[in-house]
Amino acid sequence: MSYNTSAKTRAENILNGEHKLRKMTERIEQNSQLSGGFFLFIGQLSGARETKIVVKFAWEMNDGTYAISSLPLEKNRMKFNESAEVPTVKFQWEKYGHSRELQTLINESVEFMLITCKESDWPVNIKLPMNQK
DSSP: OHHHHHHHHHHHHHHSSEEEEEEEEEEEEEEEEEEEEEETTEEEEEEEEEEEEEEEEEEEOTTSOEEEEEEEGGGEEEEEOTTOSSOEEEEEEOSOOOOSSHHHHHHHHEEEEEEEEOGGGSOTTOOOGGGOO
16 A cells, blocks of 8 residues: 555656646657467468657656656647746646656556647647648
8 A cells, every 4th residue: 555655646746736848749659569370381460550649748847857758649638828928738647657767657647738828839840730731
């Protein structure tokens, strides 16, 4: 039980609150998997390929340092607020990851992130698939 409590505390210390957002970019990641089995002359071979778009972003952690993390595009939400001084990110998270590695903790715990900024501050250099025409 104490391990879960420390994992909860770690997630709370890292993910709670609003965090300043510095840079964002999107990236296409491709994963391929091939598997098979053979016995004498009889065999089977199967494969799969997955392509997903991830958003990489630099954000200020609660201790004042900046981390570079990534989340799938579908786990990003936007909120425009014209009174926002600087762009921020806030994580919606529920379960507690057990990893001490930051990206693994984000993968295990974060349901989505909410980006808040002025509409004019939305990065022009992000070319999301829906914007490419």
